[in-house]
Amino acid sequence: MRIGFIALLSLLLIGCGQQASDSSQSAAEKQQTFEWKLVTTWPKNYPGLGTAPENFARRVEAMSAGRLSIKVFGAGQLVPAFEVFDAVSQGTAEMGHGAAYYWTGKAKATGFFTSVPFGLNAQEMNGWLHYGGGLELWRELYEPFNLVPFAGGSTGVQMAGWFNREINSMQDIKGLKMRIPGLGGDVITRAGGVSVTMPGGELYTSMQTGVIDATEWVGPYNDLAFGFHQVAKYYYYPGWHEPGPILELIVNKQALASLPADLQAIVESAARAVNQDMLDEYTARNNTALVELVETHGVDVRKLPDDVIAELRRLSAEVLEELAEEDELSRRIAESVKAFQKQATAYHGISEEAYYQARKQ
Numbered sequence: 001m002r003i004g005f006i007a008l009l010s011l012l013l014i015g016c017g018q019q020a021s022d023s024s025q026s027a028a029e030k031q032q033t034f035e036w037k038l039v040t041t042w043p044k045n046y047p048g049l050g051t052a053p054e055n056f057a058r059r060v061e062a063m064s065a066g067r068l069s070i071k072v073f074g075a076g077q078l079v080p081a082f083e084v085f086d087a088v089s090q091g092t093a094e095m096g097h098g099a100a101y102y103w104t105g106k107a108k109a110t111g112f113f114t115s116v117p118f119g120l121n122a123q124e125m126n127g128w129l130h131y132g133g134g135l136e137l138w139r140e141l142y143e144p145f146n147l148v149p150f151a152g153g154s155t156g157v158q159m160a161g162w163f164n165r166e167i168n169s170m171q172d173i174k175g176l177k178m179r180i181p182g183l184g185g186d187v188i189t190r191a192g193g194v195s196v197t198m199p200g201g202e203l204y205t206s207m208q209t210g211v212i213d214a215t216e217w218v219g220p221y222n223d224l225a226f227g228f229h230q231v232a233k234y235y236y237y238p239g240w241h242e243p244g245p246i247l248e249l250i251v252n253k254q255a256l257a258s259l260p261a262d263l264q265a266i267v268e269s270a271a272r273a274v275n276q277d278m279l280d281e282y283t284a285r286n287n288t289a290l291v292e293l294v295e296t297h298g299v300d301v302r303k304l305p306d307d308v309i310a311e312l313r314r315l316s317a318e319v320l321e322e323l324a325e326e327d328e329l330s331r332r333i334a335e336s337v338k339a340f341q342k343q344a345t346a347y348h349g350i351s352e353e354a355y356y357q358a359r360k361q
Contacts, residue, residue: 034259036070039088041081041098043201044074047225048285049218049247052153052278053097056249059270068263070095081199085250089145094255097152100138100248101182102197106145108323109330111183112337113138113149114245117316120341121244122154122279124348128340129246137333148256150271152249153278156286158239159223160304161216162207162232167304170311179203179215184241186319187312200226207231216241220289221282229297236302240312247278 038057042050057070073093075081084096085103101114113134120128128134129151138149161180165172174192178185185195196212206212208231215232216239217223229235249271256264293299304312324334 032067032260034068034263036068036094036255037078037092038070038072038095038097039078039084039093040072040096041075041084041102041199044072044077046074046200046222048155048222048278048281049153049200050074052247052274053249055277056097056152056270056274059273060266063266063270064263068259068266075199075201081201082197085145085147088250088252089147091146091252091254094252096248096250098248098250099181099245100149104182107141108326109141109333111186111323112333113141113248114182115184115242116320116337117184117187117241117243118313119243119337120344122156122246123244123352124341124344125154125244125246126151126275127344128337132340133336134340137329137336141329141333142250146253148251148253150249150251150268151246151275152271153247153275155218155222155242155245155247155282156279157219158216158242158245159219160236160239160241161214162223162228163214163234163236164207164210164232165213166234167236167302167308169305170308173308176214177212179206179212179217180241182241183316183319183323184216187241187315190315190319191312204228204231219282219286220293221285224289224293229293229299233300234302235293235299236304238304238309240304240309240316246275249274 038053040050040053045051045054053072057072060068060070073079078093079087081098082102084098085106087093088096099114100110100112103110115125125134129138135149135151142149161178165176167173170191173188176188176193177196178188178193179196179198180188181195181197185197188195198206200217203212203215203217204226207215207228215228217226217228219239223229223235251267256267259267290301294301320334324331
């Protein structure tokens with residue numbers, strides 16, 4: 001009995017010691033602080049796109065009571081706009097904010113995770129990512145690059161862009177030099193145009209000097225801020241190429257793993273909050289900005305001809321079909337998007353779309 005009592009006492013003491021050790025470790029984790037750098041593809045504090053990472057950093061710092069502090073660098077402040085992906089992958093910065101279609105040179109399928117021409121709108125993209133398996137596929141795609149992606153905002157349906165020539169037929173696209181990245185750019189190239197990828201900060205001067213004939217950017221809110229109405233004649237819609245563009249927050253995999261579980265959860269929660277907040281902002285700001293562009297600046301807003309839209313839709317289907325054949329992962333991503341869009345289109349036909357029609361009457 002004495003031996004049994006001593007053994008039991010020993011186990012209790014070991015258990016108490018382990019609990020004390022765990023408690024001490026937990027307390028130490030809660031005292032540890034982290035300082036991160038976040039690099040972006042946008043000008044510092046640019047409306048919407050540039051303020052979203054700032055909002056993210058503020059939310060994280062507040063939610064973590066200062067344990068995780070994030071300093072945001074605009075394009076060119078720490079690394080050039082198009083080096084964000086590599087900077088975060090290599091650990092030069094712990095986080096980045098940009099658009100996945102800027103990295104098609106790394107993996108062609110990244111284009112799926114910004115926007116698909118004639119594809120999902122913002123509401124549908126968020127549904128696919130968070131409840132349709134899209135985020136898991138995105139993270140699988142980024143795994144070889146040492147990155148963990150999160151949805152980091154959406155602008156909603158964009159405009160087709162600013163043009164210094166009228167678009168009356170597909171013939172007008174031939175030879176057109178247009179800033180349009182991602183899958184939309186592939187479609188313009190297939191139509192006989194010349195697609196160019198360049199950061200937002202270079203677009204005004206490029207339009208002004210004739211380096212490019214046209215540019216898509218975002219929509220009235222951001223386009224007004226850049227002053228494109230001063231250097232372009234025509235403003236076309238609809239944004240066939242980016243119906244629901246999602247921005248991204250990317251995190252270095254080791255940096256994320258180094259955080260305690262509660263801080264990892266804070267990063268995820270702050271990303272979800274900022275993702276929705278950006279869409280809310282653009283939904284509100286685009287309305288008033290369009291009024292100013294038309295009524296104050298006399299912008300000529302035009303709809304792309306129906307036959308042009310139909311041909312762009314046909315070419316888009318070809319581009320997507322070929323992309324799906326790139327490799328096994330691209331095929332699975334393409335199939336996932338296509339299946340989700342089929343279901344969403346059927347439902348939205350009797351919900352969103354039907355309501356918009358009813359509201360007009």
